Amino acid sequence: MKGIIFSGMRPTGKLHLGNYFGALSNWIRLQDEYKCYYGVVDWHALTTGYDCTEMMKENTIEMVIDWLSAGIDPNKSTLLIQSYIPELAELHLLLSMITPLSWLERNPVVKEQVRDLDLKENMGYGLLGYPVLMAADILIYKTNTVPVGEDQAPHIELAREIGRRFNHLYQDVFTIPEIKLSPTPKILGTDGRKMSKSLNNYISLSDQPEVIRTKIMSMITDPEKIKLSDPGHPEICTVFDYHKKFNISEVSDIERRCSNAQLGCVACKERLSEILIEFFQGFRERREGYEKNKDMVWDILKSGSQEAREVAKITLHEVKKAMKIDYAR
Numbered sequence: 001m002k003g004i005i006f007s008g009m010r011p012t013g014k015l016h017l018g019n020y021f022g023a024l025s026n027w028i029r030l031q032d033e034y035k036c037y038y039g040v041v042d043w044h045a046l047t048t049g050y051d052c053t054e055m056m057k058e059n060t061i062e063m064v065i066d067w068l069s070a071g072i073d074p075n076k077s078t079l080l081i082q083s084y085i086p087e088l089a090e091l092h093l094l095l096s097m098i099t100p101l102s103w104l105e106r107n108p109v110v111k112e113q114v115r116d117l118d119l120k121e122n123m124g125y126g127l128l129g130y131p132v133l134m135a136a137d138i139l140i141y142k143t144n145t146v147p148v149g150e151d152q153a154p155h156i157e158l159a160r161e162i163g164r165r166f167n168h169l170y171q172d173v174f175t176i177p178e179i180k181l182s183p184t185p186k187i188l189g190t191d192g193r194k195m196s197k198s199l200n201n202y203i204s205l206s207d208q209p210e211v212i213r214t215k216i217m218s219m220i221t222d223p224e225k226i227k228l229s230d231p232g233h234p235e236i237c238t239v240f241d242y243h244k245k246f247n248i249s250e251v252s253d254i255e256r257r258c259s260n261a262q263l264g265c266v267a268c269k270e271r272l273s274e275i276l277i278e279f280f281q282g283f284r285e286r287r288e289g290y291e292k293n294k295d296m297v298w299d300i301l302k303s304g305s306q307e308a309r310e311v312a313k314i315t316l317h318e319v320k321k322a323m324k325i326d327y328a329r
């Protein structure tokens, strides 16, 4: 039997290269090896974004169009929207009963969010329960593998503890999932910092060729290489980093010519622009197709959610039976 995967993304709209290399490219790769459930986790988005919901719908469809255009195949994987699966809310509630508050309060990820978003007194009950909801997402499909980035590891550890605690208190219902850390190192933003929407240093998968070119041409390179005849230090250059990711066949040549002062930064960036534009050509074409057909994309999400719900219902029933609260069934 194939292993079962669940992973989720908050609906943030169009995805950038950081999202692609950090998560999406792995999701695509895993589709043949596992039975995969991939979720738009809109309730998780509400834990911090409850006051700005007007973009949720748009952000959901744009993100899922990126998934599909990049190679997530709805015939292989089950694509779902978290809030279309009410059984998750019920499981979340039941799990919240057995989760010690101290486990949630010591969670470093939540602590960081409270600090970064300056939430303090405004921290919602829902945000504290973020990992319990994640545990519900994962456990309800009897997931045994969860591919995520390093930043999510403490949450997955909690999901494992919650699952174990349930199995110990009642009966062995849940599979205890293994974490599968994303293997690809992060791609930096165009300014050399971590790529993120808020830093405005990102390249979207859907950027048009001229936008890609403008963003690449504005990238900062080795500050000691001013003219072509200055020898460069590719190891500290973000543009070179991109060549390593997208232009494997030319990378050793570029490294040599940059260090030997035979290749200037403008030509080097121009070449990178060409490569990137080419790399996402097929993606942009597929994306145009889905954009014209958003109803079809919503249908994919509806039927995926329906399929996931069937599994969720069975697990929830087992949960209630184990807890002896399935009275009249």
Ligand code: TRP
Pocket: 006, 007, 008, 009, 010, 041, 044, 133, 134, 137, 138, 146, 147, 148, 152
């Ligand atoms: N918290 C994850 C993130 O922000 C998204 C997520 C929600 C998730 N539920 C999940 C990831 C379950 C893996 C498994 O990236």
